[in-house]
Amino acid sequence: MTFILCGEALSQPVIPTPLPDPYWVTFSADAAKLIGLKTTPANLPSDPAWLQVLAGNALEVADRQFSTPTATAYSGHQFGMWAGQLGDGRAILLGEIQGQEIQLKGAGKTPYSRMGDGRAVLRSSIREYLCSEAMHALGIPTTRALAVVGSKKTVVRETLETAAVCTRLAPSFLRVGHFEHLASLQMHTEQKMLADDLIDNFYPDCRSSAAPYLELFKAISARTAQLAAHWQAVGFCHGVLNTDNTSLLGLTMDYGPFGFLDQFQIDHICNHSDAGGRYSYQRQPQILHWNMACLASAMLPLIEQELKQANPTQSEADLSNAAQTTLRSALAIYPDIYQAAWETHFRAKLGLLTIQPDDVPLIEALLQLMHHNQIDFTTFFRHLGDLSALPGNKQNTVLRDLFLDRAGFDAWLDHYRARLQQEHSNDQERKQRMNLVNPKFILRNYLAQAAIEAAQADDFSELSRLATILRNPYAEQLEYDAYAKPPPPELNAIEVSCSS
Ligand code: AMP
Ligand code: MG
Helix, strand or coil: CHHHHCHHHCEEECCCCCCCCCEEEEECHHHHHHHCCCECCCCCECCCHHHHHHHCCCCEECCEECCCCEEECCEEEECCEEEEECCCCCEEEEEEECCEEEEEECCCCCCCCCCCCCCEEHHHHHHHHHHHHHHHHHCCCECEEEEEEEEEEEEECCCEEEEEEEEEEECCCCEHHHHHHHHHCCCHHHHHHHHHHHHHHHCHHHHHCCCHHHHHHHHHHHHHHHHHHHHHHHCEECCCCCHHHCECCCCECCCCCCEECCECCCCCCCECCCCCCCCCHHHHHHHHHHHHHHHHHHHHHHHHHHHHHHCCCCCHHHHHHHHHHHHHHHHCCHHHHHHHHHHHHHHHHCCCCCCCCCHHHHHHHHHHHHHHHCCEHHHHHHHHCCCCCCCCCCHHHHHHCCCCCHHHHHHHHHHHHHHHHCCCCCHHHHHHHHHCCCCCCCCCHHHHHHHHHHHHCCCCHHHHHHHHHHCCCCCCCHHHHHHHCCCCHHHCCCCECCCC
16 A cells, blocks of 8 residues: 555545445455455355445454555546546545455545545446456456445436445556656655555566666556557457556556447447547557656656766756656657557467568458448457368358458458468367457446346346356357347447446
8 A cells, every 4th residue: 555655645544434224236256365355155255244344334344454444646637638636536445455455436425525426326336347357357457346335325427326335456556647646746755655665566676777767667658558459459448548547557447438349440439428539449559658658757756866866966957858858768668569569469369370571461451341341349359260261161151241341351361361371270279279369258338238227126147147257258158149249239339428
């Protein structure tokens, strides 16, 4: 809990507001293992006292006491504009177990709630729970979700909804916005403490560098670039990639109006409130790069200090120029790391083991074809594994039939088959490999919506089923074939807003 070191600048104590008559909506026995929490065969905590703790109604369970719940302050750039101080307006950190911070999202007002009510609705809590656990199962770095606790307490959004608390776990919930916050207050000593703690706990390799803070910046950037590439590879759209929602550990965090691509639209916007498409699918990698530029700017004083230690006689002006140049060069590494990671992901999605000069044009031609033919992203890549390298094989017509532009697909397929001939692997072995990277099951909006509507009517079975399926997204799970299907046309365009 790094921020506690920084005192009031970054955190304040806050007691959760009780949630009346709480009940379990869902619980992740898998996430519970992270904090060594024992569970019953019904996948609930063995100690029922956890329900009151995760509702924000108690701070004690068995021999454990969460004596200093806190909320943290951070600032951020929202939709490209400096927004000033934000902070955990509805998330309260209970404490830490086994290196995992335990955070109650929706547990009432904090000193940083501004105009908000400190609550989260059942709908958004279920979405966060499902997606955190689904992303983890896909192999993508993310904060985790331990549970959703519900209540009949009503909260006002566009309509009246019921409140819920989603418990999140992460080694740290630190964001780019934490550095920006301290930078905006010119609290350089605290910035240094934050950076040191990040290095000690999460980036220990940076310590041996001659310039540990610069190395830290590069390491955060590298993780972020890799995260962006991973999102693109599964068609995940975050929706609100503000700097306050950008993790310093390279985790996916703050699930709001996110969405997975159904039909491949390169400029898909999943957030109904993002009219300009700042956070569209294709812009995510460059937006995260932009967020790294905000981090660089916030870390500038640290880099200056670092340079000063190495060159004590240099003037302030020279040091400042040198720090800016150094950070600019460090920032320039991001696109290369992103591109390399993106190529690795998409080569694997195509089942290619070797690297050939024309691979990127081959991948890009496919994506363009998919865009123009509105092909379901997940279904296509999953079925691509069934495709035979041999011309004329009838399996190939299944994919071909998805395209309106059959001639375009045939031309691409000729190239792809020719490329497969350069690989020394047979169809079956390639399919096995591709199935490990092309998921069959993703959290499609219409599936989440069905689980939410059932839960709103107090039936949690659909939520439980969906969570179970998404725990093994790469497995066939034939009995759940229906859950792999693209949305029916009438459910194709569920709009998700920021309201949560
Ligand atoms: P988000 O877009 O969910 O990441 O939230 C942006 C900021 O608004 C964060 O500082 C949140 O803590 C805050 N916030 C969102 N909803 C509420 C709420 N209902 N009550 C208080 N603060 C909120
Ligand atoms: Mg946020």
